Amino acid sequence: MTADLTGTVGGPTIPFHLIDPAVHPDPDACDTWRHLREEQPVVRCETGNGGPGFWAVTRYRDIAAVYRDTARLSSEQGNMLGTLLTGGDSAGGQMLVVTDPPRHTAVRRMLMGAFSARAMAPVVDGVRTATRSLVAGLVEAGGGDFVADVAAQIPLVAICELLAVPPSDRAAMLEMTMAALGADGSQESQEEAAQAQQEILLYYAGLLPGRRKAPGEDIVSLLATEEADGARLSDAEVLLNCYNIIIGGDETTRLSSAGAALALMEHPEQWERLRKEEELLDPAVEEVLRWTTPVTHIGRTATVDIELRDRRITAGSIVTLWNISANRDAEIFEDPYRFDISRTPNRHLTLGHGPHFCLGGPLARVELRVMLEELRGQVGELEPAGPVERMASSFLTGVSRLPVRCSAGS
Numbered sequence: 001m002t003a004d005l006t007g008t009v010g011g012p013t014i015p016f017h018l019i020d021p022a023v024h025p026d027p028d029a030c031d032t033w034r035h036l037r038e039e040q041p042v043v044r045c046e047t048g049n050g051g052p053g054f055w056a057v058t059r060y061r062d063i064a065a066v067y068r069d070t071a072r073l074s075s076e077q078g079n080m081l082g083t084l085l086t087g088g089d090s091a092g093g094q095m096l097v098v099t100d101p102p103r104h105t106a107v108r109r110m111l112m113g114a115f116s117a118r119a120m121a122p123v124v125d126g127v128r129t130a131t132r133s134l135v136a137g138l139v140e141a142g143g144g145d146f147v148a149d150v151a152a153q154i155p156l157v158a159i160c161e162l163l164a165v166p167p168s169d170r171a172a173m174l175e176m177t178m179a180a181l182g183a184d185g186s187q188e189s190q191e192e193a194a195q196a197q198q199e200i201l202l203y204y205a206g207l208l209p210g211r212r213k214a215p216g217e218d219i220v221s222l223l224a225t226e227e228a229d230g231a232r233l234s235d236a237e238v239l240l241n242c243y244n245i246i247i248g249g250d251e252t253t254r255l256s257s258a259g260a261a262l263a264l265m266e267h268p269e270q271w272e273r274l275r276k277e278e279e280l281l282d283p284a285v286e287e288v289l290r291w292t293t294p295v296t297h298i299g300r301t302a303t304v305d306i307e308l309r310d311r312r313i314t315a316g317s318i319v320t321l322w323n324i325s326a327n328r329d330a331e332i333f334e335d336p337y338r339f340d341i342s343r344t345p346n347r348h349l350t351l352g353h354g355p356h357f358c359l360g361g362p363l364a365r366v367e368l369r370v371m372l373e374e375l376r377g378q379v380g381e382l383e384p385a386g387p388v389e390r391m392a393s394s395f396l397t398g399v400s401r402l403p404v405r406c407s408a409g410s
């Protein structure tokens with residue numbers, strides 16, 4: 001991958017298939033990002049099949065500026081490269097993350113209430129109880145697959161609490177979510193993903209009438225009964241926003257949690273520090289978020305012609321912001337390839353930036369913090385016990401299987 005790219009240094013475009021899922025688990029990709037940041041920070045990428053092509057932005061400051069510029073860079077055509085290259089997102093203008101201001105501002109304001117510290121208190125309690133017992137189970141078994149046994153369960157508990165999904169439906173929800181986001185680029189997996197997305201929407205459609213009749217404190221009830229811009233949301237908006245929360249909060253947090261365990265095993269001195277120094281919990285959460293960066297990129301569409309560095313991006317172009325590159329930008333982060341749980345400041349872009357900054361960010365942080373607390377409280381030795389599997393996707397990155405051995409802490 002890197003060799004191909006090096007052959008085209010200085011050219012106006014690169015034949016670099018950032019859309020190829022196989023690129024992202026490749027350790028050499030680090031060199032590719034470093035190279036792009038240094039040599040071609042705003043670069044045109046051709047997809048090679050007569051498709052529209054796209055721009056890739058790889059430096060932190062440029063990416064942050066584009067995130068803030070919702071006036072000239074729209075989310076409504078979609079925010080994932082795969083979707084943008086294949087005709088756009090049909091949920092544009094109806095689902096928060098792919099809606100532009102002013103509608104975005106009104107719906108976001110309405111949803112903010114559901115993420116306030118007060119509203120989140122029962123969710124946090126549920127997360128704590130579940131995490132404590134999941135980690136205890138892992139220790140008792142002497143290890144297991146950290147992804148399946150711990151990391152996949154925590155966000156699911158959190159989201160199902162937020163949306164008040166009955167416990168009996170939760171395992172099916174996890175399966176549908178993984179299928180909906182885990183497409184590896186093949187035709188078959190794209191079809192499976194589309195089907196899983198439909199199943200999630202149908203599931204919430206089934207919950208909706210009951211929540212309208214007897215609303216509770218959950219987000220489905222809030223979306224179904226509150227007003228934005230003086231009117232209730234349409235059924236389609238309610239369902240798509242439920243979808244946004246489950247899809248936005250499930251796999252992402254799972255990948256960060258699993259990545260945390262892997263990083264701590266790969267850096268035993270950091271694990272020792274975490275066990276000894278409780279005050280490192282908060283900075284450790286931020287470093288885990290930076291280090292893992294589960295959402296590789298976010299996409300936008302230019303609504304007018306734009307100059308970015310020396311490049312002219314014409315109206316209608318797809319612009320991709322590579323968070324995984326921004327979070328290793330040496331202009332911002334000292335020694336960016338070092339995993340350091342005491343790193344401060346640590347203003348990573350893992351949760352995005354600007355008006356679309358991740359709404360579930362505080363929840364993701366709580367989930368990670370509780371998991372690290374339980375690991376340091378209950379686990380002594382934590383070590384790899386078999387080959388790690390990585391997911392192959394151009395949008396999400398991280399580990400999908402992580403066999404570990406562990407012992408009880410003293």
Ligand code: HEM
Binds near residue numbers: 098248252256355358
């Ligand atoms: C937005 C990443 C956890 C719900 C975003 C964005 C990113 C992101 C990069 C910005 C999208 C854009 O600018 O187009 C992550 C990561 C997470 C995480 C890496 C975990 C480590 C969560 C959780 C939830 C959630 C736990 C909910 C339970 C949302 C929603 C938005 C969003 C609703 C849309 C916000 C808006 O458009 O105003 N997330 N997220 N996310 N996220 Fe998260």
